[in-house]
Amino acid sequence: MGYFSDSLAAAFQLIISFDKDIYQIVITSVSISFIAALIAASLAIPAGIYMAMNQFAGKQIIQHLLNSLMAMPTVVIGLLLYGLFSRLGPLGHLDLLYTPTAIIIAEAILIFPIMMNLAIVAVTSADQRLVPTLISLGAKPIALSIQVAKHTRFAILAAIITGFGRAIGEVGAAMMLGGNIEGFTRTMTTAIALQTSKGEFETGLALGLLLLLIAFIVNFMLSWLQRSYS
Amino acid sequence: MNSSYQLRNIKVHHGQQCVLDIPELSLPKNKCIALLGNNGAGKSTLLDLLAFITKPDQGQISLQGQTAQFPLSRKQRQMIGYVSQHPFLLTGSVADNIALALHLQGINRKQHQKRLKQALELVNLSHLAQQSARTLSGGELKRAAIARAVAYQPDILLLDEPFSHLDQSHSQQLEDIIQQFSSQAGMTVIFSTHDRLKGRALADSTINLVSGKTTKSPLLNLFHGTLHDHVFDTGHLQIHTTSQLKTARHIAIDPSEIIISTEELHSSMQNHFMGRMTLIAEESGTIRLTIDCGERFHAIISPKSLSDLNLTIGGTIWLSFKSTAVSVF
Numbered sequence: 356m357g358y359f360s361d362s363l364a365a366a367f368q369l370i371i372s373f374d375k376d377i378y379q380i381v382i383t384s385v386s387i388s389f390i391a392a393l394i395a396a397s398l399a400i401p402a403g404i405y406m407a408m409n410q411f412a413g414k415q416i417i418q419h420l421l422n423s424l425m426a427m428p429t430v431v432i433g434l435l436l437y438g439l440f441s442r443l444g445p446l447g448h449l450d451l452l453y454t455p456t457a458i459i460i461a462e463a464i465l466i467f468p469i470m471m472n473l474a475i476v477a478v479t480s481a482d483q484r485l486v487p488t489l490i491s492l493g494a495k496p497i498a499l500s501i502q503v504a505k506h507t508r509f510a511i512l513a514a515i516i517t518g519f520g521r522a523i524g525e526v527g528a529a530m531m532l533g534g535n536i537e538g539f540t541r542t543m544t545t546a547i548a549l550q551t552s553k554g555e556f557e558t559g560l561a562l563g564l565l566l567l568l569i570a571f572i573v574n575f576m577l578s579w580l581q582r583s584y585s
Numbered sequence: 586m587n588s589s590y591q592l593r594n595i596k597v598h599h600g601q602q603c604v605l606d607i608p609e610l611s612l613p614k615n616k617c618i619a620l621l622g623n624n625g626a627g628k629s630t631l632l633d634l635l636a637f638i639t640k641p642d643q644g645q646i647s648l649q650g651q652t653a654q655f656p657l658s659r660k661q662r663q664m665i666g667y668v669s670q671h672p673f674l675l676t677g678s679v680a681d682n683i684a685l686a687l688h689l690q691g692i693n694r695k696q697h698q699k700r701l702k703q704a705l706e707l708v709n710l711s712h713l714a715q716q717s718a719r720t721l722s723g724g725e726l727k728r729a730a731i732a733r734a735v736a737y738q739p740d741i742l743l744l745d746e747p748f749s750h751l752d753q754s755h756s757q758q759l760e761d762i763i764q765q766f767s768s769q770a771g772m773t774v775i776f777s778t779h780d781r782l783k784g785r786a787l788a789d790s791t792i793n794l795v796s797g798k799t800t801k802s803p804l805l806n807l808f809h810g811t812l813h814d815h816v817f818d819t820g821h822l823q824i825h826t827t828s829q830l831k832t833a834r835h836i837a838i839d840p841s842e843i844i845i846s847t848e849e850l851h852s853s854m855q856n857h858f859m860g861r862m863t864l865i866a867e868e869s870g871t872i873r874l875t876i877d878c879g880e881r882f883h884a885i886i887s888p889k890s891l892s893d894l895n896l897t898i899g900g901t902i903w904l905s906f907k908s909t910a911v912s913v914f
Contacts, residue, residue, distance in 0.1 A: 493691070
């Protein structure tokens with residue numbers, strides 16, 4: 356008990372003293388996840404809105420694929436991208452392995468199906484009269500999508516936040532593709548794994564607490580948005 | 586080009602069921618037209634087609650003399666104002682909703698204020714321009730939706746069940762709005778209602794829908810059943826017809842063709858039924874009777890006949906009509 360409470364006290368000390376190394380890792384982690392969330396959202400949200408509003412051949416297959424990808428282990432994404440980005444891989448010449456960009460790509464791929472699925476749900480669960488009303492008022496396809504996105508903005512924002520929350524807690528792909536390089540690709544989750552294995556439990560705990568705090572803030576924002584939406 | 590719409594070989598299916606089947610229909614221009622029919626008759630489906638919100642599974646629709654394709658051109662879309670049975674207003678104020686319609690229709694921004702003012706004045710809703718659409722009552726919401734639909738000055742106004750869920754005062758207001766709009770030069774109003782008497786009172790002409798098919802019958806005294814050997818069985822009554830059809834599912838009897846008497850008439854008329862008077866009402870100078878003979882019949886008589894026959898609610902009376910008075914379809 357003494358070990359755990361001493362470590363917890365030391366972890367709090369690191370947090371309130373604004374330990375430079377700890378916050379460097381937090382900034383790296385948040386910025387990587389934020390960029391990944393933005394990239395994924397810019398593709399997944401329009402794709403989700405399009406899919407929800409249109410009927411086309413293969414829609415069911417895409418839906419099944421998205422559901423499957425949502426459950427895909429992150430380490431598999433890490434493995435596949437490692438094969439692509441490693442020096443001998445087809446994209447090896449881009450020198451992306453062990454860079455933040457590689458982690459961003461992996462996290463964006465990881466959260467894309469989650470965001471797209473949630474965007475589909477956001478549009479399909481909107482009032483059934485929304486689209487016919489907008490069509491009758493003269494909305495053309497692009498204006499129609501913009502208006503639908505505007506009307507379902509809270510649910511769509513919730514999809515983006517959920518994606519961000521998933522990205523920041525990701526460890527498998529970040530470890531394999533980032534290499535856990537200090538000050539460069541070391542994220543909160545990879546740092547926790549490393550520090551704990553090195554026996555520096557208080558540093559891992561401090562990062563764990565900050566990760567929990569971020570998760571709490573993300574969830575708080577989500578529930579606030581859901582309240583606003585309903 | 587005297588028709589606002591020309592429909593040819595229209596078919597709409599919901600799953601396996603054909604919910605609309607219109608071989609040919611022409612809706613005149615500059616008229617107020619009522620689509621009459623019971624719930625599920627296909628009125629909303631037809632209005633959705635006329636508003637070009639849904640496509641028919643088969644057939645062609647011409648709008649103001651031009652074949653219309655999905656999606657409509659901006660010019661064609663501007664011709665149509667549509668208000669659904671349960672109108673949906675987007676987040677924001679009444680004015681925001683109207684401004685959005687003007688924006689989507691590509692109306693010059695300089696004209697927005699003027700059009701907004703005109704539309705709100707037409708529906709007597711100027712005082713609620715800045716009110717949130719979420720806080721409107723049912724009647725206000727319908728009027729706001731009409732203002733939004735007429736703001737871009739369409740040639741055709743489509744209203745789906747505009748009087749449903751409205752109290753008498755709101756219903757009266759809406760009648761005035763429809764009459765005001767349809768009296769404007771070049772305007773066509775097409776509205777659906779299950780209230781046949783109101784539809785006939787308000788409209789220049791009516792279109793009757795039964796199970797997705799148009800009929801010329803007045804749809805009063807409409808009964809469903811089966812036809813066998815010129816006799817239509819409603820399940821409660823056998824009604825003689827002159828129909829040559831082998832199968833039919835509906836009949837309608839013009840209420841003015843029904844003869845009322847206090848004793849059974851001995852005449853060449855083939856249909857005689859005894860019933861109980863359930864309603865006597867005055868309507869536009871005539872007397873409307875409702876008689877329960879196992880099926881509920883509506884008959885129209887003059888005020889003089891009412892006093893001559895000395896009819897009372899609950900009293901036993903006879904009604905008779907010729908087999909030629911029965912429309913079978």
